[in-house]
Amino acid sequence: MSVVITSTINSKSLSPTRPFPSCINNSPSLFLISASFSRRSSNIFLTKVSCAKSPDDYHATLKSLNSRGRFPRKSLGQHYMLNSDINDQLAAAANVKEGDFVLEIGPGTGSLTNVLLNLGATVLAIDKDPHMVDLVRERFAGSDKFKVLQEDFVKCHIRSHMLSILESRRLSDPDFALAKVVSNLPFNISTDVVKLLLPMGDIFSHVVLLLQDEAALRLVEPALRTSEYRPINILVNFYSEPEYNFRVPRENFFPQPKVDAAVVTFKLKHPRDYPDVSSTKSFFSLVNSAFNGKRKMLRKSLQHISSSPEIEKALGVAGLPVTSRPEELTLGDFVKLHNVIARE
Template identity: 75%
Template sequence: MTTGPLPLQPLSPISVRRNHTAPLPARNSAAGARRRILTPLYIACANRSRGPDDYYATLKALNSKGRTPRKSLGQHYMLNSEVNEKLVSAANVEEGDVVLEIGPGTGSLTNVLINAGAIVLAIEKDPHMAALVSERFASTDRLKVLKEDVVKCHIHSHMLSLLGSKKSSDHSKSRYAKVVSNIPFNISTEVVKLLLPMGDIFSEVVLLLQEETALRLVESSVRTSEYRPINVFVNFYSDPEYKLSVPRTNFFPQPNVDAAVVTFKLKQAAEYPQVSSTKSFFSMVNSAFNGKRKMLRRSLQHICTSLEIEKALGSIGLPPTSRPEELSLGDFVKLHNLIVKE
């Protein structure tokens, strides 16, 4: 049993199911592999990746700062350069693109982005890793590192500044930026909620997520147990697509779950479903799902009477006993516009 990364398993968009993921090692074998990986950091690997940021290069970078991954920050470092190449390819990164990277870590993905010709804004919460990636790329003017927490960062102003300087320097029309990131699993939902409404500055968001989260965001549909407000949110602001699975053995330390690459093509404001207020729309959706097993005529009584809700449901072709998991994004939009008075 080796501890090196396994090959990627490309999957067709949308038609992903759990049984398509790569076969995993036996439980006790995996446990033994994790114990060997955790201490010490200097490890041999029989199945090393190609490229400058393989298994050894990543561990060497961590050792150079005497760092061990911090569980509190959800740090799992990519050991397979092929995954980084596929992330960049999924975003169609070209010469001159402005790219936001969240959590650059040792800079393995950053390196691929810069080699592809991108101008990168990297946001890193861990000051030690921010220093490491800054030192590594000190000789290039294609990288700016911010030592900040991404969920508290003023992304808009930073990105607009970069896009503006690029426009003035190359005299070209301003293009939308992109997001390409291997983000900590523990902040994935926060990051998705933060980035998807930013269609005014980003054209697409490409993320490496926990596979279960990826499947839930992309595949969950009406009348399934996984259908939640986040699905309405994702489809309101974007067109999501599942790209490929990434086995857990490609990370250090090895997490307890596999990962997946997902792309979100962001919509422009003119493409959003027409609602009088996005704030009141998502407030209504969240209220509906707070009583998921309740009929909407009961869970939305704080907005209007049960009779009015039943009438509104009937006018859009739905039964008066409808529950939230039975409504599509379009149904929620129609219902909102009928019962919410601004």
């Protein structure tokens, strides 16, 4: 007599008596296995395999790359998402819906792009790799809601691109809202991208990025008086309300990076809601100068702006100790100190 058992197992834990189909040998996903057991034998014989696939999972990604003979390039920080659920959650974090305009940086094989388009969004994708540009251009050739540009994002004039697009959209739809950014970023440009996008609260309402987990935590949850507290934390909170959404284990990428990732949402502030400073340029100049001598007291590190006695006086007027160091000041503290110094 034999019985049939159906269970969910990890393919890597099995050593079958005959080869598995390629979908099991290569995929980290879970599968439904039907196996027959006999009283005469304890061997497991594979009788049926059902792979838990979705249109943009492991196999679709590798098939897209193989169709062009492409390998992920380390120099471009390319790590492709293998889990369609993560792409769905990225889009959900930005509340992407019908009629939205979305900027995607580094579309890769287009798995996230496909999710965004299926939700009814119009997508502008930017990628530095000409091979990936050709791939997604061909893949979405039939869509009038998709455009891809071959450019280095950190060097392109994204504000000019977006203003031109938004002005055109608003001519046909006066109620058109701000655009959004949803992207599985190449890890090696994440800091540059954050610095470029966050001051664009007049163009984007939300910026949702998949970043290295450690970088995400440093951006969103730095503590005062720690080595992780840096000028970029002041910038992030000046221009946005950041939120750490969830961690993404490294096993979800190809090739697998050495670190986990995380999804972070930056809800951008409109320029009218920025902290009240007379000049953002002079404000961030002061912040950067302060952190250049991170362990020094501000009365020392800001001497090129005013003399030590004048800095001490400004600190007092701002309600801060004269022995203050930059790592001890919040965004609000820096705003008060800047405004006192600017008035003098």
